Amino acid sequence: MLALALAATLAAAPAPRVAASTVTVLHAPQLDQLQGLNAFLTRAGAYSQMLNPEAWRGELHPILQLDLGKPEVMEAQGIDVTGPLTVSMRKDGRIACTRVKDAKVFQEATANVLARNGDVKAGTVKGVTTLRAPSATGGFGGYVIKGQEACAFLSTDSDDALRKEAAKLVAQKAPAADARMAAVPGVLFVSTKDGVVALDGTATGLKVEGTAAKLPLPPFQTKGTSPYGAMSPAGLLFARAQVAPTGVAQAVESVADAVRTVCPTCPAEDVKAVTDALAKQLTGQVLFGVDSVAVRGSLRKPEVRFFAAKQALAAEVTDAAAVKAALAPLAKFPGAKALEDGYAMEAKGGSVYVRLKGKQLVFGNDSTVTQTLLASLPEKGGPLKRAVEFTLDPKKLARGLSQVSLMDVMGDERLAAFFGASTELGPLLAKSDSITGWLDSAPNGAHRFQMNWSLPEKN
Known part of the structure; x- marks a missing residue:
């Protein structure tokens, strides 16, 4: 058929x-x-x-x-x-x-x-x-x-x-x-x-759907339910994902790269040991949120870029006790401070937080955002139709993009795309209602995606 x-x-x-x-x-x-x-x-x-x-x-x-x-x-x-x-x-x-x-x-x-x-x-x-x-x-x-x-x-x-x-x-x-x-x-x-x-589109909405072969993303899988499925979207970006087992290590490594960027004095071998141990305990269920953007300094500096987006990530683990043991080496990291449920670590440009609540491991770069995510984690999950579902607040995104300065672009061409997006799409984003979408894995390492961009009924 x-x-x-x-x-x-x-x-x-x-x-x-x-x-x-x-x-x-x-x-x-x-x-x-x-x-x-x-x-x-x-x-x-x-x-x-x-x-x-x-x-x-x-x-x-x-x-x-x-x-x-x-x-x-x-x-x-x-x-x-x-x-x-x-x-x-x-x-x-x-x-x-x-x-x-x-x-x-x-x-x-x-x-x-x-x-x-x-x-x-x-x-x-x-x-x-x-x-x-x-x-x-x-x-x-x-x-x-x-x-x-x-x-x-x-x-x-x-x-x-x-x-x-x-x-x-x-x-x-x-x-x-x-x-x-x-x-x-x-x-x-x-x-x-x-x-x-x-x-495809109407006067009030644009629908974009397609497949891409080279997105820098891990493979995903659809399990039907997620521990974050019942949560209401909030902030600039709210994304729930179900990473396939073959992609968990890749996802963890991206977090490790961020840690190395803002903590160059952290012992490399210990960072690898912690991340390797954590990768074995993750189920692949992930929640990623960006509350807002606040640039403090020049975006040409990697630590400023890292802390500009106030963000937190939650990941479900299989064995909370094993995860707690895997995190123990963090206590010896430079600037580390033990918390009741994890660690806070001083870094270039700010602090990062690693906290454990039941079977939910939370990593964040802002104390308030991390705490808010911890407090909002539900006891029961809910359905998730796609491997990844996301919601963007276009007005907050416009405000975030507007903080990329011309001087930053002149000093770092990698920021040109953000500056261009701010100049070209910023006014439209500020007038938009919502942006939602999803992603799935496709054959041969590709990804399938959809995005829906909504405008108000009247200008």
Whole structure:
């Protein structure tokens, strides 16, 4: 039954006509299904120029301006809006393939645009019509059309490779279906060698779902219930995860790396001994929370980055007594202070806390956040449908990102992405209602994910 369902899904949507040597593919199975997504992007574009359709509309087609929110305008250009759009982005340019409803109207519309940059050359051989003209960028633009299939191209140089590739694409009677796109729901797909993302939306919400092959995350598994399943989300980030046994050591090592960063004088062998012993006691059930962000100093310093996000992590253990024994070496660490239920350790930029409550081990970098998490841990668990479920508070995220300064970016290029996100997405995040999502493991070490971004009903 599963094979039949997959086959039916693959056959239902028009397959993408993808050019050889393509780096990124943009595919819409039906152009007239993009109005909801366009509505979200238009609203979001009032606060983020990057998302504004006006900013990237010209990239959808090498010749024509496609207005995704107005199917009637695309029909007036001769395009069949019930058909697909596939954009193949290559290093030497791009090719956009569409189905045409009126070949004469389409040819006239494209010829008028091409004529602006110079002499237009046209020809028809064996039912295949080609139009080509110099482009403003120094290469060539044009289209190849056969029957109802048209592929427009724009090259960055004088090579004729894109025109030849476009001719091959229109000659395809039935392009191969893309199983990765068929596996995720959406109206617009972005695909690379490392994964595929599907988008859909309305005026008040964006849904993103996809698969990725190279996320820096451990493998997960779905157990159905979690000791943190009944907890209510709070703070900037609230994430519950079920790490697979094969990924526990990887997850623990990431915590150990953080300890080494802020405590370079901590004995390396003892850090490894503690983390190795703890890894053997963890069930894989994890809760991670970030309450807020407060930057104290330059983010170019690793200890400032570590303590900027007020965070705590809880992990379920199998044997509390064994964990207590495994933590004993911490008492000898520089700046360590024994607590009734664990240890507090002084570090560069602040203090870290390791505390044990029943079968819950809690690690945090802020006393209040750590204590709040300890107090909120429930006695009974609850269902968890996905291996990872998370909630983001967009307003708190916007405030956090706004604390990345231009001077920090100039001194550390790794912070450029955060500064760019603050500049480009910060105003939109501040106007958003919520961001939620989930992750699961997928075959061959990949991950599947979904994110839902909600805007208020009114601006």
